Amino acid sequence: MTFLFFTTAGAIALLAIAPALAQKYPSKPVRMIVPYSPGGPTDILARAVAQSLSESGGQPVIIDNKPGASGNLGTALAAKAPADGYTLVAVGIAYSVAPALDAKIGYDPVKDLTPVVQFASVNNLLVVHPSLPARSVKELIAFAKARPDQVSFASGGPGGAQHLAGELFNSLAGIRMTHIPYKGSAPGLTALIGGEVIVGFADMLITLPHVKAGKLRALAVTGSTHSGLMPELPTVAEAGLPGYAVTAWFGLLAPAGTPPEIITQLNGDTVKSFRTAQMKERLAALGADAAAGSPEQFAAFLRNEMAKWAKVVKAAGIRGE
Numbered sequence: 592m593t594f595l596f597f598t599t600a601g602a603i604a605l606l607a608i609a610p611a612l613a614q615k616y617p618s619k620p621v622r623m624i625v626p627y628s629p630g631g632p633t634d635i636l637a638r639a640v641a642q643s644l645s646e647s648g649g650q651p652v653i654i655d656n657k658p659g660a661s662g663n664l665g666t667a668l669a670a671k672a673p674a675d676g677y678t679l680v681a682v683g684i685a686y687s688v689a690p691a692l693d694a695k696i697g698y699d700p701v702k703d704l705t706p707v708v709q710f711a712s713v714n715n716l717l718v719v720h721p722s723l724p725a726r727s728v729k730e731l732i733a734f735a736k737a738r739p740d741q742v743s744f745a746s747g748g749p750g751g752a753q754h755l756a757g758e759l760f761n762s763l764a765g766i767r768m769t770h771i772p773y774k775g776s777a778p779g780l781t782a783l784i785g786g787e788v789i790v791g792f793a794d795m796l797i798t799l800p801h802v803k804a805g806k807l808r809a810l811a812v813t814g815s816t817h818s819g820l821m822p823e824l825p826t827v828a829e830a831g832l833p834g835y836a837v838t839a840w841f842g843l844l845a846p847a848g849t850p851p852e853i854i855t856q857l858n859g860d861t862v863k864s865f866r867t868a869q870m871k872e873r874l875a876a877l878g879a880d881a882a883a884g885s886p887e888q889f890a891a892f893l894r895n896e897m898a899k900w901a902k903v904v905k906a907a908g909i910r911g912e
Contacts, residue, residue: 616648616676616852616853616856617648617649617650617676617677618650619650619677620650620651620652620653620677621644621648621650621651621652621653621676621677621678621679622652622653622655622672622677622678622679623637623640623641623644623652623653623654623655623679623680623681623843624655624657624665624666624668624669624678624679624680624681625637625654625655625656625657625665625680625681626657626658626659626662626663626664626665626666626669626680626681626682627656627658627662627665627747627775627776628656628658628774628775628776628777628778629656629777630775630776630777630797631747631775631776631777631794631797632683632713632776632794632795632796632797632839632841632879633662633681633682633683633776633841634654634656635796635797635877636681636710636711636796636841636874636877636879637654637681637841638654639870639873639874640652640681640710640843640861640864641653641654643860643861643864643865643870644857644860644861644864646864647860647863647864648860652679658774658775659774660696660697660748661685661689661747661748661749661750661751661772662682662683662685662686662689662748662751663685663689663696663697663698664697665680666680666682666686666689666696666697666698666704666844667696667697667698668680669704669844669845669846670697670698670699670703670704670846670847671698671703671846672846673846674845674846674847674848674849674850675849675850675853676845676849676850676853676857678845678846679707679843679844679845679857680704680843680844680845681841681842681843681844682841682842682843682844683751683752683839683840683841683842684751684752684755684839684840684896684900685748685750685751685752686700686842686844686893687700687893687896687897687899687900688750688751688755688897688900688904689750690897690901691897691900691901691904691905691909692749692750692904692909692910700893700897702847703846703847704844704845704846704847705844705845705846705847705848705849705854705886706842706844706886706889706890706893707842707843707844707845707854707857707858707861707886707889708842708843708857708858708861708862708883708884708885708886708889709840709841709842709882709883709884709888709889709892710841710842710843710861710865710881710882710883711840711841711865711874711879711880711881711882712838712839712840712841712879712880712882713794713795713796713838713839713840713841713877713878713879713880714795714812714813714814714816714817714818714838714839714878714880715752715753715756715792715793715794715795715798715812715813715814715837715838715839716791716792716793716794716795716798716799716802716809716811716812716813716821716824717731717756717760717790717791717792717793717809717810717811717812717813717827718783718790718791718793718798718802718807718808718809718810719731719789719790719791719807719808719810720783720784720786720788720789720790720807720808721805721806721807721808722786722789723789723790723808725810726808726810727810727830727831728810728811728825728827728830728831728832729830729831731790731810732764732766732831732832735764735766735767735768735790736764736765736766739766739767740767740768740769741769742766742768742769742789742790743768743769743770743771743787743788743789743790744757744768744769744770744771744788744789744790744791744792745771745772745773745779745780745782745783745787745788745790745791745793746770746771746772746773746779746792747772747773747774747775747776747777747778747779748772748773748774748775749770749772749909749910750904750909751776752792752794752837752839753776753779753791753792753793753794754770754772754909755837755900755903755904755907755909756792756813756837757770757790757792758770758903758907758909759835759837759903759907760792760827760832760835761907762903762906762907763832763833763834763835764832768790771787771788776793776794776797777797779791779793780793780794780797780798780801783807784801784806784807791807792813792837793807794839795812795818795820795877795878795879796877796878796879799820799821799878802821809821809824810824810830811824811825811826811827811829811830812824812825812826812827813826813827813835813836813837813838814826814836814837814838815828815836815838818878819875820875820878840882840892840896841879841882842889842893843857843861845857854886855886858885858886861883862883862884865881865883866881866883
């Protein structure tokens with residue numbers, strides 16, 4: 592009888608803890624879609640996030656690069672994935688621009704994906720090919736103003752941060768530089784170094800080594816503050832174009848309907864990792880700043896970004912592909 596009691600009690604105990612065991616997250620590898628080419632800023636920062644989540648969750652977080660359509664191809668795949676926490680997508684400024692573009696992007700940025708965390712921001716560089724005689728923002732504006740449509744600038748795709756940065760520069764400076772889109776930031780940078788295009792609003796993460804090597808000339812930083820990596824560089828606004836400021840940001844999303852407890856766990860693990868001295872040092876070496884906050888804060892940020900860039904897109908007449 593005693594044996595039966597303990598057996599029954601044990602069975603009850605096992606039944607009680609079984610759901611908890613079954614619900615443990617993550618219990619298998621997690622797929623993190625990066626909707627851009629390997630080697631670009633989103634890819635580099637996403638790998639830092641993936642590593643931290645792998646360590647905190649005890650399961651591999653596998654990067655899956657799906658470039659195309661200015662990030663919309665990979666983002667659409669994530670939007671259609673099961674809402675179980677095992678598919679995530681790393682996005683940037685292009686995500687907040689997508690609703691304003693006249694294109695079928697394959698998903699609804701507001702309804703189909705859930706904000707998890709904004710994890711970093713980057714102050715980019717305005718750079719030129721060394722063959723260009725301009726050595727300051729004012730000289731670049733004068734050079735381009737004298738040559739309408741003849742000065743080209745590279746971007747990682749239509750509607751992305753680099754494209755918007757260039758169009759805002761055109762608008763405020765009253766010039767007409769020609770936009771040349773590439774399939775990702777890395778291919779665009781290669782074209783800039785090779786002289787296929789002569790101006791770039793390029794990602795600090797992947798551009799700085801080429802500036803230091805003399806392959807590109809940096810004229811200014813695109814954000815509203817100086818960069819710790821190149822403190823001597825002025826902002827574009829300081830250097831002759833008041834009101835100009837573009838900062839790239841990066842965040843993590845999950846399919847809409849992903850359980851709130853999983854969103855909370857992913858957010859907490861990422862925020863904890865990005866607040867460590869080791870991660871801050873790693874980000875600083877890449878020209879990035881940690882920007883971790885709550886899912887609600889990220890959602891509010893996205894709403895503001897969408898409203899801001901909708902105005903720029905309309906004014907510049909930007910169209911999606």
